[in-house]
Amino acid sequence: xxxxxxxxxxxxxxxxxxxxxxxxxxxxxxxxxxxxxxxxxxxxxxxxxxxxxxxxxxxxxxxxxxxxxxxxxxxxxxxxxxxxxxxxxxxxxxxxxxxxxxxxxxxxxxxxxxxxxxxxxxxxxxxxxxxxxxxxxxxxxxxxxxxxxxxxxxxxxxxxxxxxxxxxxxxxxxxxxxxxxxxxxxxxxxxxxxxxxxxxxxxxxxxxxxxxxxxxxxxxxxxxxxxxxxxxxxxxxxxxxxxxxxxxxxxxxxxxxxxxxxxxxxxxxxxxxxxxxxxxxxxxxxxxxxxxxxxxxxxxxxxxxxxxxxxxxxxxxxxxxxxxxxxxxxxxxxxxxxxxxxxxxxxxxxxxxxxxxxxxxxxxxxxxxxxxxxxxxxxxxxxxxxxxxxxxxxxxxxxxxxxxxxxxxxxxxxxxxxxxxxxxxxxxxxxxxxxxxxxxxxxxxxxxxxxxxxxxxxxxxxxxxxxxxxxxxxxxxxxxxxxxxxxxxxxxxxxxxxxxxxxxxxxxxxxxxxxxxxxxxxxxxxxxxxxxxxxxxxxxxxxxxxxxxxxxxxxxxxxxxxxxxxxxxxxxxxxxxxxxxxxxxxxxxxxxxxxxxxxxxxxxxxxxxxxxxxxxxxxx
Numbered sequence: 001x002x003x004x005x006x007x008x009x010x011x012x013x014x015x016x017x018x019x020x021x022x023x024x025x026x027x028x029x030x031x032x033x034x035x036x037x038x039x040x041x042x043x044x045x046x047x048x049x050x051x052x053x054x055x056x057x058x059x060x061x062x063x064x065x066x067x068x069x070x071x072x073x074x075x076x077x078x079x080x081x082x083x084x085x086x087x088x089x090x091x092x093x094x095x096x097x098x099x100x101x102x103x104x105x106x107x108x109x110x111x112x113x114x115x116x117x118x119x120x121x122x123x124x125x126x127x128x129x130x131x132x133x134x135x136x137x138x139x140x141x142x143x144x145x146x147x148x149x150x151x152x153x154x155x156x157x158x159x160x161x162x163x164x165x166x167x168x169x170x171x172x173x174x175x176x177x178x179x180x181x182x183x184x185x186x187x188x189x190x191x192x193x194x195x196x197x198x199x200x201x202x203x204x205x206x207x208x209x210x211x212x213x214x215x216x217x218x219x220x221x222x223x224x225x226x227x228x229x230x231x232x233x234x235x236x237x238x239x240x241x242x243x244x245x246x247x248x249x250x251x252x253x254x255x256x257x258x259x260x261x262x263x264x265x266x267x268x269x270x271x272x273x274x275x276x277x278x279x280x281x282x283x284x285x286x287x288x289x290x291x292x293x294x295x296x297x298x299x300x301x302x303x304x305x306x307x308x309x310x311x312x313x314x315x316x317x318x319x320x321x322x323x324x325x326x327x328x329x330x331x332x333x334x335x336x337x338x339x340x341x342x343x344x345x346x347x348x349x350x351x352x353x354x355x356x357x358x359x360x361x362x363x364x365x366x367x368x369x370x371x372x373x374x375x376x377x378x379x380x381x382x383x384x385x386x387x388x389x390x391x392x393x394x395x396x397x398x399x400x401x402x403x404x405x406x407x408x409x410x411x412x413x414x415x416x417x418x419x420x421x422x423x424x425x426x427x428x429x430x431x432x433x434x435x436x437x438x439x440x441x442x443x444x445x446x447x448x449x450x451x452x453x454x455x456x457x458x459x460x461x462x463x464x465x466x467x468x469x470x471x472x473x474x475x476x477x478x479x480x481x482x483x484x485x486x487x488x489x490x491x492x493x494x495x496x497x498x499x500x501x502x503x504x505x506x507x508x509x510x511x512x513x514x515x516x517x518x519x520x521x522x523x524x525x526x527x528x529x530x531x532x533x534x535x536x537x538x539x540x541x542x543x544x545x546x547x548x549x550x551x552x553x554x555x556x557x558x559x560x561x562x563x564x565x566x567x568x569x570x571x572x573x574x575x576x577x578x579x580x581x582x583x584x585x586x587x588x589x590x591x592x593x594x595x596x597x598x599x600x601x602x603x604x605x606x607x608x609x610x611x612x613x614x615x616x617x618x619x620x
Contacts, residue, residue: 036099192217244513272535273317278304309581328385328392373399493605540578
């Protein structure tokens with residue numbers, strides 16, 4: 001999705017349905033991004049919410065890719081210099097590497113779409129029963145006679161278009177498949193987010209399952225029926241994920257399991273985009289979906305096992321993916337990401353550009369992870385088996401483990417005494433001395449109606465000097481916010497790596513709407529105009545007690561430039577560690593380790609300890 005798509009859509013480039021695409025050569029390798037070619041006009045440098053489908057008829061040896069409405073590249077402007085928006089660009093390829101832009105699926109929106117509505121997040125499925133292709137998509141604003149909500153502008157719905165071929169021409173239905181859904185809050189013009197359709201499978205019969213939804217309202221699944229003219233939802237939709245966590249669902253079947261891939265956090269935050277993909281599985285198409293540690297997507301302490309997140313290279317915001325298999329049996333995922341060195345359209349700073357990336361998916365003990373845990377690639381990768389008779393060239397190499405070295409007692413603390421040790425220093429000591437203290441082997445720290453966020457910096461931070469070299473820091477925290485229910489935004493407690501109020505990293509157990517999550521955030525002191533200063537991703541599910549760990553690893557890039565990488569881990573008691581994303585930050589050797597308890601008063605955080613180790617040298 002992109003909020004920029006709410007702008008009026010400009011005239012699309014003509015559909016090049018009859019254009020000839022020469023046979024693509026067999027390729028041994030490729031490098032991200034995919035960058036489909038635009039005939040005589042550069043490459044497609046933004047292909048958000050991508051989905052890939054192999055041609056389903058026996059005589060069709062192409063693969064097809066569809067993207068959300070966006071400009072194609074920096075130069076895609078009209079005579080007045082305004083960016084041109086393309087309603088659902090279509091690409092095709094024979095080898096999954098060399099793509100060519102063919103035109104736009106919906107140069108004209110459905111008749112029931114309001115003027116200026118955005119057209120987002122396509123998904124395409126083929127029906128063997130009707131011998132038709134079905135394109136589902138989001139319409140961000142419908143006519144008043146569809147929503148029965150005059151004057152409302154975000155009453156979104158799922159539409160469908162039908163075609164005899166995978167590149168159209170597409171005929172849109174005369175009504176939505178899933179219409180606007182009012183929020184039970186009852187507030188005027190308050191609608192649930194009916195976004196991001198995904199039909200289970202590539203080829204189905206007359207019936208199937210449609211998944212859709214987003215943060216406001218959660219994810220849902222509903223049965224559908226197909227006709228030659230369109231698609232109808234049948235029965236009552238079932239909720240499969242709680243509010244305030246996921247969007248961009250994609251469900252695939254492997255063995256006896258259905259795997260729900262879904263994306264979390266802000267899709268479009270420039271170089272600080274922490275958008276990431278998580279997974280849960282179920283033996284039913286309708287859930288309940290649970291993660292590797294057994295946490296449900298329907299619980300307040302919401303589940304989700306990381307599949308893809310930033311790893312310290314140039315790619316951030318890795319999300320809204322589509323998963324498929326090549327002819328060699330290897331699984332792959334196509335997704336969008338943000339180049340943190342080139343995050344925005346040149347003529348519109350603040351408008352995030354999201355190119356399409358492709359990477360292999362490995363299955364470890366029944367759970368998927370991109371590139372065996374290495375995640376997004378920025379070097380060459382062995383090519384997929386895109387045609388019958390080809391073999392997959394990819395050979396997985398598991399991500400190297402980050403291991404603890406020697407224990408460092410000086411910055412560590414067990415909180416066994418009656419007061420804080422001498423190594424601890426306050427940044428803004430709490431005015432009420434009774435709001436904190438060492439008690440019963442724990443450090444009690446009442447939550448404050450204060451924050452540490454951009455220009456709102458009044459929270460207390462308890463700090464101790466961090467090691468000057470690579471290290472691992474860990475705490476065990478209990479935050480007594482109820483595990484279910486809304487809303488205690490944004491009560492939180494946990495770790496910070498703190499240089500100053502405007503330059504830090506934060507890993508906390510936090511309440512967000514109906515959910516409890518572990519947030520891993522980055523703030524920078526300065527940024528150009530239109531650039532953000534704060535960005536976040538999320539990691540594993542919190543528990544009654546939650547272990548939080550940050551690994552600091554300083555090294556140099558291939559060009560010799562210094563780089564500090566910070567990787568987050570979380571763990572519930574009695575369960576395995578969950579590795580999250582890696583932020584690149586510049587905190588230097590003088591940053592401190594800190595504890596925070598903030599975001600709202602009325603609750604208490606207990607810290608069992610703070611432990612610090614050297615980071616063991618890499619074993620490559």
